[in-house]
Amino acid sequence: MKRVMLVTVLALVGCQASTNLDDVSADATVGGGLPKGFLWGGATAGMTIEGGLTDTFTEWEKGTYPDGRPHIRDDQRSTVATDSWNRFDDDLAVIEALGSNVYRFSLEWSRLEPRQGEWNAPAMARYREWCARLRAKGIRPLVTIQHFTLPVWVAEQGGFENEATIPLIEAFTRRAVAELAGEVDWYVTVNEPNVLAVQGYLDGVFPPGKVGDTVTQTRVIATMLKAHAKMAAAIREVDTIDADGDGFATRVSLAHHVRYFQPASHDVLDTAIAGLTDDYANEAIPRALKTGRIFMDVPGAITLDEQVPGLAGSVDYLGLNYYTRDMVRADLGSASLSQLTYRPNRQLNDLGWDLYPDGLYSFLVRFSAYGWPIVITENGIPDTAGTQRSKYLVQHVAAIERAVRDGATVAGYVHWALIDNFEPIEGFHARFGLFSVDTTGSLKRTPTESAAVFKAIGDRVPR
Numbered sequence: 001m002k003r004v005m006l007v008t009v010l011a012l013v014g015c016q017a018s019t020n021l022d023d024v025s026a027d028a029t030v031g032g033g034l035p036k037g038f039l040w041g042g043a044t045a046g047m048t049i050e051g052g053l054t055d056t057f058t059e060w061e062k063g064t065y066p067d068g069r070p071h072i073r074d075d076q077r078s079t080v081a082t083d084s085w086n087r088f089d090d091d092l093a094v095i096e097a098l099g100s101n102v103y104r105f106s107l108e109w110s111r112l113e114p115r116q117g118e119w120n121a122p123a124m125a126r127y128r129e130w131c132a133r134l135r136a137k138g139i140r141p142l143v144t145i146q147h148f149t150l151p152v153w154v155a156e157q158g159g160f161e162n163e164a165t166i167p168l169i170e171a172f173t174r175r176a177v178a179e180l181a182g183e184v185d186w187y188v189t190v191n192e193p194n195v196l197a198v199q200g201y202l203d204g205v206f207p208p209g210k211v212g213d214t215v216t217q218t219r220v221i222a223t224m225l226k227a228h229a230k231m232a233a234a235i236r237e238v239d240t241i242d243a244d245g246d247g248f249a250t251r252v253s254l255a256h257h258v259r260y261f262q263p264a265s266h267d268v269l270d271t272a273i274a275g276l277t278d279d280y281a282n283e284a285i286p287r288a289l290k291t292g293r294i295f296m297d298v299p300g301a302i303t304l305d306e307q308v309p310g311l312a313g314s315v316d317y318l319g320l321n322y323y324t325r326d327m328v329r330a331d332l333g334s335a336s337l338s339q340l341t342y343r344p345n346r347q348l349n350d351l352g353w354d355l356y357p358d359g360l361y362s363f364l365v366r367f368s369a370y371g372w373p374i375v376i377t378e379n380g381i382p383d384t385a386g387t388q389r390s391k392y393l394v395q396h397v398a399a400i401e402r403a404v405r406d407g408a409t410v411a412g413y414v415h416w417a418l419i420d421n422f423e424p425i426e427g428f429h430a431r432f433g434l435f436s437v438d439t440t441g442s443l444k445r446t447p448t449e450s451a452a453v454f455k456a457i458g459d460r461v462p463r
């Protein structure tokens, strides 16, 4: 734990060696320094690619904010998305072209159980077939059970605001995983509890669209962690088949979103709030997974301190989603006690996020102290012009290699996203794909320049 604290302090004051953003000389060798057996591939989630869904997010899409703005930029809809529900052939061709040995995608609970107790067997069979087809090509399926969406009937009962959702998602997990046993070893239970809670209860940009409610936000995260513990136990119970022959029938984690927080100034209050924010958003979840104790503190609003049976030991690896860095300015009048900004004079991406590979390095070293291997389950960049992703990729893989040299245990890298996808909030305005998708008509998948870079790095990754 001492090491964790030291790295945290170093991270907060920004003291570690840094990656030169203009140095892409590593280009020709990067990837070769990753460990043997490394997982390498792309990611999607059902809500962003499948089309034809009815869930909490498709309902949210139809709505507007009090000032009349549509919830999704330009009032776009995910009705068709990239039509991946019907175009697995196309997606598989992309996965293969990229030289992947893993593909992360999600199940859609709303599709599999559209009404309580009603099971869509043909849809389940299709997901299973996807897994079998991936495996036949030597590609491991990494299956996310819940990625942001809930069936409307679950939300009507309170969603993750209500602990009664825990047995529902546990039962869903048990049933779906039983069907996938023998095809899948790698699982993510829930995607980004902190993002779902912050966007849904603090910023009001995800359903249910509540604003400034850090109390419910914190309880939702805790409920999702409890759900994760039950889901993990269910997965291990029903899937006892080692599909890929590596000696493990299941590898379970959740996908934890981290952001690299630095104080916006040397002001003591900015430093203190940056530390609190880091603990709440970044540290609390892995700490809870290790110790079984959820401790989350928003001073003046809520201090949640709870020991959860089954949470300690519930992950076999840590799934880490990393994109960017934020500068933290104390704002004691706001619900989160802070304002997040970006550092001036930095190269930013299409959504104005700072490009900061050293943040990834720092989290890999820091969280390796917990003892699990880490799989980067998301890392990527919205880049419509296609001018930044190649460099972003090279620099982030170089950061991973540097972390590995410094003792981090990293078992895989999964890029967000495999193809352009329908983003929550931004719709098709934010283009994350290694392959672009013609969303104006043909839905054809076309490699971006970064696809060749991804493939070239992958070819050097020791398999």
Ligand code: BGC
Binding pocket: 045, 048, 191, 192, 195, 257, 321, 378, 416, 423, 424
């Ligand atoms: C989410 C993805 C999302 C991505 C880019 C992540 O936090 O897991 O669903 O598309 O960020 O915005």
